[in-house]
Amino acid sequence: MSLDKDDRQRMVQALGLSEDEVRERYWRVTGSVVQMKIVDGHCIFYDNGCTVHLGRPWRCGQWPLHPSILSDENNFKTIKASCPGLNQDMSYDEFCRILRELMARQGNIHC
Ligand code: SF4
Known part of the structure; x- marks a missing residue:
């Protein structure tokens, strides 16, 4: 997962280290791409x-409400199986309905 500028700033602040230290210890930098x-x-x-x-x-903060679920029920099944916080009785249709509502509220309806 690549980290954007805001991700990097938030992580540096949360860790209480310099950006150089965080980069050295926690990031993998390939050209302009920064990943954990x-x-x-x-x-x-x-x-x-x-x-x-x-x-x-x-992107981690979105978990398990990932937009990729809307286009593929298999993503829902995978996430449901791996996330104990997700109501195991919830149907795929119900999950998509809730996720679409949340995304619309956040103005994120194009994902
Ligand atoms: S939520 Fe998981 S993937 Fe994201 S930073 Fe934390 S441990 Fe890493």
């Missing part, structure tokens, strides 16, 4: 939960 390092197959901040919760990228 992957350790043991998962995000470097994962340790029985997110250890940078207040500074997490905006």
Whole structure:
């Protein structure tokens, strides 16, 4: 997952380190693309939960309300199976209805 400028600033602030330190310890920089390092197959901040919760990228903050669910029920099934916070009794249609309402409220109806 790539980090935009706001993601990077929020993460630096949450960690209380300099941007150089955060880049060295936690980021993988490839040209202009900045991503979190992957350790043991998962995000470097994962340790029985997110250890940078207040500074997490905006895409992480959307979880599990990811727009990709609207176009593919398989994404819903995958996320539902991996997220204990998601009501396991909720149908795909009901989830899409709620997600569309939330996105419309946020003015994010084009995702
Ligand atoms: S929620 Fe936290 S641990 Fe999970 S991918 Fe995002 S930053 Fe990493």
